[in-house]
Amino acid sequence: MTKKTILPTGLQHKARKRFGQNFLHDYGVISSIVRAIGPRESDNLVEIGPGKGAITALLLEQCPNLNVIELDRDLVPILLAQFVKYPGFKIHQIDALKFDFASLATTDNPLRVVGNLPYNISTPLIFHLLSFHQRIKDMHFMLQKEVVERLAAQPGDKAYGRLSVMTQYYCDVENLFLVPPECFDPAPKVDSAIVRLTPHTNIPCPTKDIDILHKVVNVAFQQRRKTLRNALKGIVTSEQCEQLGIDASVRPEMLSLRDYVAIADFAVDQND
Template sequence: MPLTLEPRKSLGQHFLHDPGIIGKLIKAIAPDPKDKMVEIGCGLGALTLPLLRTVKTIQVIELDKRMTEHLMKTVNDKNRLVIHNDDALKINFQLLTNRSNSLRVVGNLPYNISTPLLFHLLNYRAVIKDIHVMLQKEVATRITAKPGGKDYGRLTVMLSPWIDAETCFNVGPGAFNPPPKVKSTVLRLKPRINPRFPLKHEKNFSALVSRAFSMRRKTLRNSLRGWLSQEQITSVGIDPNTRPERVSPEEFGKLAEFKLDKFSSES
């Protein structure tokens, strides 16, 4: 697709143009005519137009009005597009559907807002069926990391209760115009209505994980001093001398059940 509009650096725009990558992404999404499809960031329509060959309508969330105006000129049947010229971080996804577990969210996310946007989407997990997104490879690696590695951290643990994450494929810089300075990865994310493990107090879990990984080189005994005693940490089967990067999300969930008022007051 020829570049007809200049990308704006302030919006983190990198337009996907590689037909091979677009084809792989469409195959990974596997659209169905009945899908309630929502695209975040349509760009020049590289993904929108192929999706419209299958789905009846697409809801497009795009902050840059130049892009939606371009898209409307490109699509013959304009009734098949529902345009939301707004910041995706401000969108109430609950209002985009009247059914639970129905929205299929896709997009090439701007790298500068990808992490907060994922957390925003999880606020509406009851209505989202799945999410296929292009992310900075480093972020995708952190989301899918396992305990014990350098990529495992706060992002991994915070998302773990609420999503099943699967890597689809990696994408080189040349697939975009202009090429970003980093590699990208397409992830398939399936939100969970109920957490993967018992999690009665989400705010306390968040506070505990943030506290531990703010001092990731320290052991739990040191990083959680004043929050948990060595005896409490040991009681759930964790060695107090363990560093947070070796503690599983499920284990953090168990730790979050102790001294809940302490976590809340220091979060």
């Protein structure tokens, strides 16, 4: 039998579709998520989309200084009332896509970011967070299962694509566990999963120009059904791919992150 989080009378809130809200209520899953995060009192913890505070409550028990980012202004008084006894609890009522996460980080205490991310903005939000990778220690997210599969996919996998390559450029990716629809209210039509992203202290295969790498990867996967020689026409030729030790007759999903960095760096050198 699952245990649900219950809000005090007068503090009920109906999930809003426009915010992509699905409130987690399964106490067992909530506990498993918090155990995976392993919050400590000294952590610089940030929660995106606390909703009704199901995960927030357990986080605050172990880390009483917590910043949360919540777009829905109607949830702000609910959260403030629920966690009034925690003076270190702070709400930023703003769109996470527009939030400057660097403003919360310090050199000695990088961010630990957690959240049940709305499915409709999960990919752009992850790219936004990756731009702050030097200020982040780790990230734990609840996402649509298919998104987590894309994040963790390897070359040759059907799910492998732009999100896989660029996330793995910055982070180690761990697909932790599944969360079924019945753990939410309202229940989504898809399975969810928990993922851990840990930014590399030193990027394993750094590129000469990150913007060029973004361009190469984006162009390649926009035409993922084409062979590499056709998908990257105008960026690199078949002969140039051969010089790099890359087979231009394969599709983009067969190339490793290191291959894409090699192509991007070659393009940079050609333009110098």
